[in-house]
Amino acid sequence: MKSTLRTVVQVALDTPLDRLFDYLVADALTSDVGRRVRVPFGKRELVGVIVGLVDSSTVPDEQLRAVIEIDRQLAALPREVMQLARFAADYYQYPLGPALLALLPPALKRAKFRPQAPTAYALTPAGQAYCAAIPVRATAQRRLAELLAGGPVAAEHLTGLRAPLRDWLNKGLVMADHGSASRLVTEPAPTLTEAQQNVLATLLGAADGFTAWLLHGVTGSGKTEVYLRLIERTLAAGKQALVLAPEIHLTPQMVERFKRRFPDRKLVSLHSGLSDGDRLAGWLDCLDGRADIVLGTRLAVFTPLPRLGLIVVDEEHDASYKQMEGLRYHARDVAVWRARQSNITVVLGSATPALETWANAKRHRYRLLSLTERAHAQASLPEVRLIDTRTDKAALGLSDALRKALLENLERGEQSLVFINRRGYAPVLYCRACGQVSECPRCAAHQVIHRHRGGYQLRCHHCGLASRPPEACPACGSLDLRPAGQGTQKVEDTLADLFPAARILRVDRDTTARRGAFAAMREAIAGHEVDILVGTQIVAKGHDFPMLTLVGVIGADQALMSADFRASERLFAQLMQVGGRAGRAERAGRVLIQTEYPHHPLYAALAAHDYPTFAERTLRERKLAEFPPYSHQALLRADARSMAEAMAFLETAHELGRERPEGVLLYDPVPALMPRIANRERAQLLIQSVSRSRLQAFLTPWVAALREQKNGGLRWSLDVDPLDW
Amino acid sequence: MAHNRVEIDGRVVYHDALRHTPGGLPSLQLRLAHASEQTEAGRPRPVECELEAQAFGKPAQELAGVPAGAQVRLIGFLERKGVRDRWPIVHVTEYELI
DSSP states (O other): OOOSSSSEEEESSSSSSSOOOEEEEESOOGGGOOOEEEEEEEEEEEEEEEEEEEOOOOOOGOOOOOOOOOOOOSSOOOHHHHHHHHHHHHHHOHHHHHHHHHHSSSGSSSSOOOOOOSSSSEOOHHHHHHHHHHTTOHHHHHHHHHHTTTTEEEEGGGGGGHHHHHHHHTSEEEEESSSSSOOOOOOOOOOOOOHHHHHHHHHHHOOOSOOEEEEEOOOOHHHHHHHHHHHHHHHTOOOEEEEEGGGOOHHHHHHHHHHHSSTTEEEEOOOOOOHHHHHHHHHHHTTTTTTTTEEEEGGGGGGOOOTEEEEEETTTTTTTGBBBBSSSSSSSHHHHHHHHHHEEEEEEESSSSSHHHHHHHHTSEEEEEEEEESTTTTTTOOOEEETTTSSSSOOBBBOHHHHHHHHHHHTTOOEEEEESSOOBHHHHHHEETTBBBBBBBBSSSSOEEEEEEEEEEEEEEETTEEOOOOOOHHHHHHSEEEEOOOHHHHHHHHHHHHHHHSEEEEEEETSSSSSSHHHHHHHHTTOOOEEEEEEEEGGTSOOOOOTEEEEEEEOOGGGGGGSSSHHHHHHHHHHHHTTTTTSSSSSOOOOOOOEETTTTTHHHHHHTTTTHHHHHHHHHEEEEETTTSSSSSEEEEEEESSSHHHHHHHHHHHHHHHSSSTHHHHHHOOEEEEEEEETTEEEEEEESSSSSHHHHHHHHHHHHHHOOOOTTEEEEEEEOOOOOO | OOOOOOEEEEEEEEEEEOOOOOTEEEEEEEEEEEEEEEEEEEEEEEEEEEEEEEEEEHHHHHHTTTTTTTEEEEEEEESSSSSSOSSSSEEEEEEOOO
8 A cells, every 4th residue: 555645755875776766754854865764674774865755665655764864954965966977977987875974074974964163162252241251259150261262262171171161152151163254354456467357357258157278377476366366256146165276285285374364254174184073063164154265175066065166276277176986077177067067157267177188178168277487576487498318327326417506505505305106115025136126925916125113124005014125035035135126215215314514304115104194294405494395296386485596307218118008198287387496586496307218209398388388289199099088088997816706707798799889999907007906906997989978878777687697705996087097 | 956066265346335126135235356376287376266156144234244355255156147137246155254
């Protein structure tokens, strides 16, 4: 018997099954779509999101279970965000349930629907008046008053004062503080350069509605100022602005800069480094429309923003916009889609746009704006020189020319950066007698030598396995084992030997692992407590160091030999970024690149600061090879205990794809470039088409068929628009 | 087992500072100047040469404390210098001050 009084809700759950689940509910309303629910699932209880209401279910009545609770304390997810999740799930071939649940901050995925305690407290005006008149003997209250006198205080610093805090909350003397209005004075906006004015005039003069802009600006050309002016206008129109930045670029300094410019606006920053509580508080500010500006990493692209009026994607070429697991979305592409759906402006900014983006601008899908000069009046682009290491042989990684330049800079009291994109002491441990190098026992990779507590350690950068270096070569027994090649630690040692008086600082993932370590380093650099920096790409991104006038690049050639067709694009962007650190203010900068291929066109374009020429040339190569952006790709990856198992699954997948639209190409399964990681053998199958829609039309039923396959211990995933191999 | 034994006296010309392999083993490179009288085809004559030697472990540690100019007897074997360099070098397994 069908019940007519009760409604059936369709619920998205975080399960691997690509379907929705029906539940009964007594009092569901259409306004409940987008709300969280607690539901029974087998013997467990799960949190889900209501995606629809239906009159009846195809599930027999006696099997239908009832919703435990609908969370009506929280606003429902707006329709726009639900659509965005659906688009992402469809396009990236991922089940809607886990895609939708992945948009929620972690705290909302837990079964308890209790509102989160505020993370900080501040005095209300009444509280400030009250503080002046606290009796001497009320010691707890006096302590609380003292702590709060200086502004908002994090809850964790008030743990011993719960009783008076609760009392004050009830009396309205304190209020929860979600990192709101700091007492900053609006920083005056700098005068715009003529180029910035022109770009802004075009942007502001454009018609309302969806437009995607590519703002191509050389390093130091003042792109951020353009964003700030656009945001200013967006806020003035009562709209919200969403600004995305790569993880590493989203520094407290950047947040501060935005805060100083808009001190009376609610700014929320969202990234994975936040505590669950802070992330939830920020997210709720967005959901409830309180936030004016959201500054976040890729995950912020899905933030519910009911008044969204502008999206900015800074450093749009950055690979960290691509999620590498689960829902493998590209935040830049999702941002463009979202802007179109919301009919608003999206600005993609970069000194070295992704070739996909450049091609889109050339095809007039995006409108191109260029800033070709540095914003700072005295700053010019650094002089780039190539050092031929076939004639000027690099001893311990450093050529004579670079040593000399470093010495000159030291004598002038200016800062230098030696860029080497390899952390650790040396890339391998090498046996001089037989030539054997240290291999990870679990991966198809070398073990890297690291300095470790006064000695050394072998570490695999793929699976993390760490071991003591052997005393004797495992292959031939020789004792003559040596570190071969250069890593940041070894270069640091070499520089310390060469320049004993220099203050040297190494910046790589190992030195910045601790929270706050990066900020401390930036301060040391800004305070000129450092003469020579040694670092990986981690220093290359978006930081202004005005005293830095020399950048030496070592070991760049390697990327020229890579099997990955995107390697040269990445190398160009990286070197342009790292070179862009030099001479950003009054002092002229120099960039010295050590290479055995000084006539390589990539380096020539770099020396000429000529991204467009590099882009056009590389795009021609891509076109000939039918690589993206002249084709669209998806990569089916499989990993298993044995290569045979992985390949067998891909063979089956290949077979299942026998019938497919014309123009969709299935390559043969092959072992991955990194064929073994942590004892899992890896293989892949590439799907390619010149037509994105035909590729999509093929993928959807194919992936559904793949999900039907029983595959034991095998794991597989599909990556649409893969960036790495 | 095929024979490979070197026993040679000489003066330590120089040695590097003691290093350690990443595995923690002491290692030392040194150069020895040898001079002696040898008989060849029934004729005695003076002989002179310099050679490169390498030590690991205990002899490396101890030889590092021997000043340049000291007379030593090195005992060890020959091995090629490296994968690409088949020229021999003396590996010191024992030594005596003389």
